[in-house]
Amino acid sequence: MSDTSLMDLPHKILDEAIRVGVKVTEPDTSGVFFHVDQETIYSKVGSAFQDQIEMMDTKDALGKYPWLRERMWTLVDRNKDEYTREVSESWSGGYFMLIKPNAKVTFPLQSCLMITAEKSRQRVHNIIIAGEGSECQILTTCAQHHEANVGVHIGVSEIWVEDNARLTFTMVHHWAPETLVRPRTGVRIDSHAEFMSNYVCLTPAKDVQMSPRATLVGLNSKAIFNSVLYLHPGTVMDIGSEAVLNNAGDVAELNTRAVTRNGSHLVSRGTIIGNSDDCRGHLDCRGLLLDKESTLEAIPILKATRSGAELSHEAAIGKLNEDAITYLMSRRLSRDEAVGVLVRGFMDVSVMGLSPAIRKEIESIIDLVAGSG
């Protein structure tokens, strides 16, 4: 596999990957990983990053690093639900990414998990270890090939962010109208470490349910969860995130921007648990409901077990401002164009503290769906 060139991959896969925005050229990435249906077909770290990153299929990593067996299933309970049990019984691999201590990975590490076969049931187990003092951005695109309509994706991901490390994990979903999606993610964040999760789902899916959980086990660590969701006809989503703050100086920020339309339904959850006297958490959920057939429910949960924990939330659900639509129409935009500009504006990610590269990446994906205006 190490001798394979990306250009040797089947056109069907490569073309689809490019179509959904996967970066496949080395100057844009520090490494590329492809897992298609039940098999890892490509895994290569860029030449400039060979001494900083190890990347391979998780099953290969288990052979190379016996200690990994002890770590797996410690951040996600294998008996959490039927989906975790299914993966623990039968899985086809997944990505293993080891960012070495103090590595500074300046280009995103790209992974692509793709379903191409109709009615395929993809079960992966991903592992990311960001070593002490490392800095890395991971961009993972999960997609169903446009020729396949029905599929199931169950992805267990366990992520360690060790002392002083900074990891940005951006997950972009491109499913099909009949895909059932069940990610199960656990994150452990050590002292002075920072984990940022950006979840982007702007294309159709049948049913997505997930609630990644970050446990901050060290002092002064930080967890940020950003979600940008744009639902399509009939899509049902239950998307949450959880942060457990256990030590002094721990911080959590949960931000969601969600648009429901055309009979789609979203439950947006967020949970922050403050178990320390000097921790802070803020949850911000904004939802836009574009028609009467859709629903949007925001469920923020704040739980403090220490009096010094400072936890807050803002949740607002509403419709587009008619005055703003009229205003834009007076600037020679049709009503549809004005609505498009405002919806695009609602999904503005500039407030989410993204790095310029990731911000540009997410904005280009939003442009693909909502138009560049």
Added chain:
Amino acid sequence: MAGDLEVRGLSVKIGDQMILKNISLRLESGERSFIFGPNGSGKSTLLKTIMGVPSHHVEAGSIIYGGVDITGMDVYERSKLGVTLAFQQPPDIRGVKLSQLLKLCLGKKRNDEFTAEEMNVIERFKLKEFLDRDANMGFSGGERKRAEMLQVLLLKPSLVLLDEPDSGVDVDSLRLLSLELEKYLDASKASSLIITHSGDILDYVKAEKACVIMDGMNHCFPDPKTIYEDIRRGGYEHCLSCVTRVTEEHS
């Protein structure tokens, strides 16, 4: 599309309240008129109704522009005919940067760049540092007025509706806005209806006419400066008595 504006017997309701009562006015192509009137008299309602703001319901009368009855058209259709309004209180446009709004006015896409000439205009309006901010959000009164005027001029309209462009604007900004407006109106031969409360803009912009709107009704005359001096001296009540006299003299 340049052309005459004719408002005929216009009565307008907002909610349950009749705000304009049988207003008629005529503005010939290329003509300018100031609109005076006390607070709540219906000045803004008139301009918004000409623009087609949907909460302003036309109960009677019609609006003809360039020979076309635009009374039933929506805001977009009117804007395509060249009608544009600088709002007195533009709404906050969350998530849409001022730069994007200006590009929309110029017919550009979001990722297009401004030309050097366009940047020059933006700098003249002292708006360069606002380009990356959400449009109108947290803008001061003067900043909003500058942004509104700039958008309106970039659209190159044939009928310019300006709702109090001189309120809350410092002297330097007012001079700038007025000069840019005057330059545009002179070059384009566009028509303009300009509401002014303070009258400050009269020092910079010439107009052939003035209308006084009181209690939802209007009275239009030549010579805006004389009308405005009357209002300043004796208030709108005094103005109304003159209006009645002049109207009788003319009838």
